[in-house]
Amino acid sequence: MKFIIFAGTPGSGKTSIIKSIIQELKNDFKLFFAKFDCLQTLDDEKIAKEYKIPAVKKLAGELCPDHYTALEIPKIIKENKDKDIIILETAGLCLRCSPYVEEGLGINVLDITSGDPSRYGPILTEADVVAISKGDLISQAEREIFRAKVLKVNPKAKITEVNGLTGEGAFDIAEFIKESLAVKSEKLTLKHSMPSAICGYCYGNRIIDETESRKRFLAGKELKSLVPNLNCGKCGYKSCNEFIRAVLDGKAQKEKCPFIKKEI
Amino acid sequence: MNKEITKITILPGINKLGEKENFKKIDIKKGEVVAIVGHTGAGKSQLLYDIERLAQKDTKSKRKILVNDEIPDKELRFNPKRKLIASLAQSMNFFTDMAVGDFLKLHLESRGKKSKKGLIEEVIKEANKITGEAISSKMNLLNLSGGQSRALMVSDVANISVSPIVLIDEIENAGIKKEEAIKILVEEGKIILIVTHDPSLALNTDKRIIIKNGGIVDVLNTSLKEKGIAHYLNWIESFGLDIREKIRKGKKIENVEIYCEPIKSKK
Numbered sequence A: 001m002k003f004i005i006f007a008g009t010p011g012s013g014k015t016s017i018i019k020s021i022i023q024e025l026k027n028d029f030k031l032f033f034a035k036f037d038c039l040q041t042l043d044d045e046k047i048a049k050e051y052k053i054p055a056v057k058k059l060a061g062e063l064c065p066d067h068y069t070a071l072e073i074p075k076i077i078k079e080n081k082d083k084d085i086i087i088l089e090t091a092g093l094c095l096r097c098s099p100y101v102e103e104g105l106g107i108n109v110l111d112i113t114s115g116d117p118s119r120y121g122p123i124l125t126e127a128d129v130v131a132i133s134k135g136d137l138i139s140q141a142e143r144e145i146f147r148a149k150v151l152k153v154n155p156k157a158k159i160t161e162v163n164g165l166t167g168e169g170a171f172d173i174a175e176f177i178k179e180s181l182a183v184k185s186e187k188l189t190l191k192h193s194m195p196s197a198i199c200g201y202c203y204g205n206r207i208i209d210e211t212e213s214r215k216r217f218l219a220g221k222e223l224k225s226l227v228p229n230l231n232c233g234k235c236g237y238k239s240c241n242e243f244i245r246a247v248l249d250g251k252a253q254k255e256k257c258p259f260i261k262k263e264i
Numbered sequence B: 001m002n003k004e005i006t007k008i009t010i011l012p013g014i015n016k017l018g019e020k021e022n023f024k025k026i027d028i029k030k031g032e033v034v035a036i037v038g039h040t041g042a043g044k045s046q047l048l049y050d051i052e053r054l055a056q057k058d059t060k061s062k063r064k065i066l067v068n069d070e071i072p073d074k075e076l077r078f079n080p081k082r083k084l085i086a087s088l089a090q091s092m093n094f095f096t097d098m099a100v101g102d103f104l105k106l107h108l109e110s111r112g113k114k115s116k117k118g119l120i121e122e123v124i125k126e127a128n129k130i131t132g133e134a135i136s137s138k139m140n141l142l143n144l145s146g147g148q149s150r151a152l153m154v155s156d157v158a159n160i161s162v163s164p165i166v167l168i169d170e171i172e173n174a175g176i177k178k179e180e181a182i183k184i185l186v187e188e189g190k191i192i193l194i195v196t197h198d199p200s201l202a203l204n205t206d207k208r209i210i211i212k213n214g215g216i217v218d219v220l221n222t223s224l225k226e227k228g229i230a231h232y233l234n235w236i237e238s239f240g241l242d243i244r245e246k247i248r249k250g251k252k253i254e255n256v257e258i259y260c261e262p263i264k265s266k267k
Helices: A014-025 A043-051 A065-079 A140-153 A170-179 A210-226 A240-248 B044-053 B074-078 B100-110 B119-130 B146-159 B178-187 B224-248
Strands: A002-007 A031-037 A055-059 A085-089 A105-111 A129-133 A158-162 B007-011 B026-029 B033-037 B064-067 B085-088 B165-169 B191-195 B207-212 B215-221
Touching: A002 A014, A014 A031, A014 A043, A014 A085, A014 A170, A031 A043, A031 A065, A043 A055, A055 A065, A065 A085, A105 A170, A129 A140, A129 A170, A140 A158, A140 B085, A140 B100, A140 B146, A158 A170, A170 B044, A210 A240, B007 B044, B026 B191, B033 B044, B044 B064, B044 B085, B044 B191, B044 B207, B085 B146, B100 B119, B100 B146, B119 B146, B119 B178, B146 B178, B178 B191, B178 B224
Parallel strands: A002 A085, A002 A105, A031 A055, A031 A085, A105 A129, A129 A158, B033 B191, B033 B207, B085 B165, B165 B191
Antiparallel strands: B007 B026, B007 B064, B207 B215
């Protein structure tokens, strides 16, 4: 089974290009499509109807949609072991999280009119494939400059230009998907840890697994009760949460915090 | 492979109905201008896509593209840094908030080239041959008119882009001297493909490829007569362009002087 994640800001053309890719692949492979979003989406229903492939929607609601994606990935894999390719579309709201996994293929659909690529985080820098969209809206010179800037922040990326309206580029991405490696075990690893917030992943867990995440969360919670939560910076980190992550990652000693409570 | 591309060859594939295309091969040489004509949805984009990808029977059309009479190697086909086709699509404006001169310098740098002395001035000079309203290096890109932007885009592609093939898509309503624009691209030794319905452009070429149902159905060499007609049509248009400029400058147009220029035969 191959596991493909599409990430990109809303309106970048992810869904349109995914449709063209599904069209390229659906006759030769058993596909499954999962759409993540925050509040509402009908894309899963449209795709299921149009291409006759199973699809599901996952709405994050009050949770961070990318953290939620990581929480849901194991379930999606478990329920779709009979499929050849799972295509997952993220909500695309965060440039920092990008729940790409080491074992699968991460594709960033990048809107060429959305500004300087250097301000993008892992959503671009960790992508295996960068699909540049809307190139027809700007000049050749600007396209070439943009391309050079993308390669500067992600030199390993395979770059291709896509057009959601005409389907241009779908063929190339379908080829990249065919060439990509299959997922071997159920346990996937995030390419990049997520920013600090409130769950095990927030405390820097990268193994997508309920037990692992809970373990990390409890360890984080315990430390959280021992630090002053003043974000004073005396430990060398900007915030207590960052410090806690560093301790859990083995990068810092907890004694570095001058105010840490002695454990009872 | 850093060899110069002097010629590409299209070998037949199949049309949308699965029938073999009825031609032996189509050669396009450096400095040639080729029009691609056909109805919307006929498959013009597929042909351009095949050329861009240097298709080897691995696209929908099953066409094969040769470069300098040889099967191109993988490096040329898949290296993202070597983009074969530069395109002048419908976009009429720049997005970047920057002075013309600085922008051209940035473009040069992004191609890994050092700014050759005088090159930027040359790009602007050539652009000014195509537009009636002069561009200067200190102007902001965002303030350029549609015609100025278009002229600068053409000159930039001719002089700075390394892509050996230039695709021109529907350049008709740009308010620029089209004939001059094509001339500048040809002088820089590019292979030029024009997708167009505009008669003065389609006839101002060396040949035209006619596409129907996803397949190439005919290739016509442009006759001397047709080139003459193209020149005549261009003359009428440039005449309109002059009046347009005068109107923009606030002049009154109460009589027009029509003069006729004899047709210059090419080469």
